[in-house]
Amino acid sequence: MAADADMDSSTDFEGLVSRYYRPLYQFAFSLTRGESEARDLTQQTFLVWGTKGHQLRDASKVKTWLFSTLHHEFLKSRRRQTRFPHYELEQVSDELPVVSPAMVDQMDAVTVVEALGRVDDVYRAPLALFYLEEHSYKEIAEILEVPIGTVESRIARGKAQLQKILLNKTTDTKERGPRG
Amino acid sequence: MYRPGVDDANDPLVVEARAQSRRDPDLARWFEQQRAIDAALGRKFKQIRVPEGLEQEILAERKIVRPSIWWRRPVLLAAAAAAVVLAVVADYRWRQPEPQNFASYRQTMSRLVSGDYKMMLETNDLNAVRQFLAANHSPSDYVLTPEMQKLPAEGCALINWHGRPVSLVCLDRGADNDLFLFVVNRSALPDPPADSTPQFARVGQMTTASWSIGDTSYVLASKSGEDALRRFL
Numbered sequence: 001m002a003a004d005a006d007m008d009s010s011t012d013f014e015g016l017v018s019r020y021y022r023p024l025y026q027f028a029f030s031l032t033r034g035e036s037e038a039r040d041l042t043q044q045t046f047l048v049w050g051t052k053g054h055q056l057r058d059a060s061k062v063k064t065w066l067f068s069t070l071h072h073e074f075l076k077s078r079r080r081q082t083r084f085p086h087y088e089l090e091q092v093s094d095e096l097p098v099v100s101p102a103m104v105d106q107m108d109a110v111t112v113v114e115a116l117g118r119v120d121d122v123y124r125a126p127l128a129l130f131y132l133e134e135h136s137y138k139e140i141a142e143i144l145e146v147p148i149g150t151v152e153s154r155i156a157r158g159k160a161q162l163q164k165i166l167l168n169k170t171t172d173t174k175e176r177g178p179r180g
Numbered sequence: 181m182y183r184p185g186v187d188d189a190n191d192p193l194v195v196e197a198r199a200q201s202r203r204d205p206d207l208a209r210w211f212e213q214q215r216a217i218d219a220a221l222g223r224k225f226k227q228i229r230v231p232e233g234l235e236q237e238i239l240a241e242r243k244i245v246r247p248s249i250w251w252r253r254p255v256l257l258a259a260a261a262a263a264v265v266l267a268v269v270a271d272y273r274w275r276q277p278e279p280q281n282f283a284s285y286r287q288t289m290s291r292l293v294s295g296d297y298k299m300m301l302e303t304n305d306l307n308a309v310r311q312f313l314a315a316n317h318s319p320s321d322y323v324l325t326p327e328m329q330k331l332p333a334e335g336c337a338l339i340n341w342h343g344r345p346v347s348l349v350c351l352d353r354g355a356d357n358d359l360f361l362f363v364v365n366r367s368a369l370p371d372p373p374a375d376s377t378p379q380f381a382r383v384g385q386m387t388t389a390s391w392s393i394g395d396t397s398y399v400l401a402s403k404s405g406e407d408a409l410r411r412f413l
Binding site: 013014017018021022025026029030035039042043046099100101104105107108109111112113128130131132133136138159162163 | 188216217218219220221222223224225226227228229230231234235237238239
């Protein structure tokens with residue numbers, strides 16, 4: 001009965017919305033870079049919960065279920081799902097460019113999300129989930145339905161791409177100098 | 181990249197990496213630098229502005245599927261459809277901290293039709309309702325009073341109460357006066373209504389009448405008052 005009570009509290013619709021709509025929207029925005037589409041994806045996710053959520057029997061999986069559903073909806077909206085190569089972590093560990101935390105701190109969120117948008121599709125979702133810090137590697141693997149090793153390598157590769165883009169952005173800005 | 185508080189600190193790979201970074205100062209510095217960058221980037225992602233009112237929009241969207249709107253599609257459409265619309269069950273296995281007695285059952289069922297739920301079948305054909313319930317192993321040998329039989333159906337749903345199937349039959353009385361008939365096997369209730377004499381009770385905004393005939397117990401609920409309910413018994 002205790003498990004049922006837990007299920008009840010964690011699957012209450014208003015409670016779920018209150019708890020997860022923000023990170024879900026942020027995840028959606030990271031994927032789409034558009035407020036309207038991110039908003040639709042977030043709403044759609046909860047609508048799907050309304051029709052299929054009852055099939056979930058394990059309350060501890062609610063969060064993963066919601067993020068996974070949003071990701072599915074995103075892929076559906078793109079109408080394509082490509083198989084991507086699997087890179088080993090060792091291949092990318094030396095590729096990380098040097099972006100300093102101070103450099104990142106000076107950027108705004110929009111700049112970072114724009115940079116994420118230029119990262120290869122395959123890395124974008126795991127990277128967003130990683131940075132939103134809502135999920136462990138294991139959970140990210142469950143959400144994206146790929147092996148954990150693939151998640152690790154995609155995050156590592158994605159980080160390298162993202163940091164490179166951010167570094168170039170910073171360099172470009174410095175070279176252009178202030179407007180006027 | 182291990183994140184304290186997020187990733188599993190006992191993961192063998194994490195354990196090994198941390199041990200190695202303790203032995204190798206360069207690796208430790210690199211690790212700390214990457215963590216600082218990750219943290220800075222993480223802060224940016226969490227700064228993504230969430231539109232004001234989104235939470236309310238989601239909740240409002242949910243309410244669209246409440247019976248007062250979602251369920252009240254033109255009867256002709258429903259009659260033509262006579263098919264499963266949504267395989268959604270108001271599954272009360274998830275909502276079972278309440279005691280398993282009749283009062284609790286009646287309250288749960290009344291709340292169900294006062295709040296969020298969806299029909300599985302939309303039709304105004306009472307025979308189609310019965311067939312659908314039977315096909316889904318939900319109580320279907322219920323007896324409708326002659327007055328109830330004069331009403332068109334609106335649809336039905338399957339409900340699970342503490343592992344026992346409950347049939348919900350909705351009868352169309354127009355506006356906000358529909359009748360909701362809950363049918364369950366008597367054995368599902370430790371203290372079912374004793375006999376065929378209806379017992380009336382107010383539950384929230386619903387008025388209910390409860391009775392038992394043979395192996396079956398009934399709860400009839402409506403937003404109409406007791407007098408209105410009596411006309412259908």
